[in-house]
Amino acid sequence: MKQITKLLMEEKKDIYLSVLFGFLAAMGAVALFANSGYLISSAAIMPPLYVLTVSIALLKLFSFSRALSRYAERLYSHRATFTMLSSVRTHFFRRLEPLAPRISQKFKSGDLLSRIVGDVESLQNYFLRVYYPPLVMAAAFLATIAFTAYFSVITAAILILGVLVTGWFLPAWFSVRQKKKAEDVRQARGSVSTEATEFLYGFRDLKLHQQLDKKEAMLMDESAKYVDEQARASRKRLASRTWNQGAAFVVSWLVLTIGALLVTMGQLDGIFLAMLVMVSLTVFENVTPMAAYPSYKEESRQAAGRLENVMEDETSKIPDKTDPQPFPSGIPDVSFQNVTFTFPEEDRPALRNISFTIEKGSRTAVVGASGSGKSTLLQLLLSIYLPDQGEVKFGDLSTNRLQEEEIWQSVNAVLQDQHFFYGTIRENLLLAKSGAEDEELRTVLDRLKLEHLDLNEAVQEKAGNLSGGERQRLGLARALLRNVPVWLLDEPTSSVDAATEKHVLEEVYKEASEGTMIVVSHRLQGLEEMDQILVMDAGAVVESGTYQELMKRRGVFYSMKETEAELFMTG
Ligand SMILES: Nc1ncnc2c1ncn2[C@@H]1O[C@H](COP(=O)(O)OP(=O)(O)OP(=O)(O)O)[C@@H](O)[C@H]1O
Structure with missing residues (x-):
């Protein structure tokens, strides 16, 4: 009082x-x-x-x-x-x-x-x-x-x-x-x-x-x-x-x-x-x-x-950042060094002693069972949470020392749960790039096979009048318009049919060819094109390597592929 x-x-x-x-x-x-x-x-x-x-x-x-x-x-x-x-x-x-x-x-x-x-x-x-x-x-x-x-x-x-x-x-x-x-x-x-x-x-x-x-x-x-x-x-x-x-x-x-x-x-x-x-x-x-x-x-x-x-409750959860630095210029490497993290008020760690490096300009897929910690990894990269132990780094700078705003400005994040505002398709796209011409917006929609959507078309609350796949591609369209050096995509095409998914991902990869990209995926298709695959299980990275390396190793990734193939055959 x-x-x-x-x-x-x-x-x-x-x-x-x-x-x-x-x-x-x-x-x-x-x-x-x-x-x-x-x-x-x-x-x-x-x-x-x-x-x-x-x-x-x-x-x-x-x-x-x-x-x-x-x-x-x-x-x-x-x-x-x-x-x-x-x-x-x-x-x-x-x-x-x-x-x-x-x-x-x-x-x-x-x-x-x-x-x-x-x-x-x-x-x-x-x-x-x-x-x-x-x-x-x-x-x-x-x-x-x-x-x-x-x-x-x-x-x-x-x-x-x-x-x-x-x-x-x-x-x-x-x-x-x-x-x-x-x-x-x-x-x-x-x-x-x-x-x-x-x-x-x-x-x-x-x-x-x-x-x-x-x-x-x-x-x-x-x-x-x-x-x-x-x-x-x-x-x-x-x-x-x-x-x-x-x-x-x-x-x-x-x-x-x-x-x-x-x-x-x-x-x-x-x-x-x-x-x-x-x-x-x-x-x-x-x-x-x-x-x-x-x-x-x-x-x-x-x-x-x-x-x-x-x-008081909520502000106590704000990480205390001392001496915040600007985001590294150019395209950075991304790395996790011995990162362990437990969500507030939880006992079980969501990430356990995770270490990996993603070279600048490379493409990494994160795969693993549901609940294995894939989305949590992205939340730490976005600095929504800070690790309890270890460091998450962009270039040489730990997220402990980076302003969140700086990270968000330099990262194209397409998360699972995106919000669309009541308004028009145009207004929802301009959120990513204000001042963009209609021509540019239409080109992006065309590239993602959304040519049937008119820029003046109404978007209802939570985009309830669009299909799940359309919503995901509209989210990707915003990322394509922003085009900043780091791409974090969390199951960006899980509701899109296989043929459209292939086309859409090709467009996104083309746009992000220079950037550093991390894609979280349930599906194990198309991973041959990745520079690195991280396989997660119960909060830990249990395997990593290229598609060929992992298949040769006949470990966790190999058995996941086998299971998927079996399900596909029986389905
Ligand atoms: N906000 C939260 N608070 C507490 N626990 C959470 C929270 N979000 C996720 N978790 C827990 O952390 C673990 C990892 O969750 P995460 O969402 O990272 O998994 P995931 O691999 O992305 O799963 P999915 O493939 O189903 O999206 C899970 O056990 C989950 O229950």
């Missing part, structure tokens, strides 16, 4: 102005009603005309100043809130941005992102309903109590008692009870969000497995619980407001009763009684926002806590 408050306090000028105008508006109201009370009482005893004239003029002055101050208070407090909100958003975005490649899996679950967005939104209430109402209330009460004490110390003491009950005791009491309620609502909201996400993303599979009704019932159940929790929380808020207003009302009655008693005892001039009652009724209007204070305070505290936790 401390850090959030610091961020919010950057808007100092608007904060001071909103507190000042909030105070003036509250005082304007008190003065207005005090004056009305005095006017009514004094009119009854028929004072000289000038007294009434001055009183009426003051009435007008106070009502104008109250309206203007209220307007200014709303203007500055809302302006401060929106500016604060935008600086909180920018702050979290800046901190989250470098983490995006690492936490992309979490983002996809929708949970983390919606949590962050929701929590930042909740903070808009912090200034408007938590931070500044107590300040305005305290200032308004201090001034009013001082004014009241001038006429009657006992009435002032009743107001002090009233402010302690309505402004401190009741909010504190409801604060404690609200803590648990806010947590329950948050948990219920989390469960609905998880169920809804699963229901929507898994809709097709649930339908195929005839589980849709069951899942729908679960979703409805969670949704009903959430509505229930919300209703309970609203009742608590309402109870808090009712108690608060009830207490303020009792205080005004006390002022009237005790004031009347003091008048009969001759300790208070009767002309001021109506004024004091009106003052009491008005000043307690400032306590109304305090009724909502507990729930907003709790909501803001939890939102700030969660945001800080997410940031």
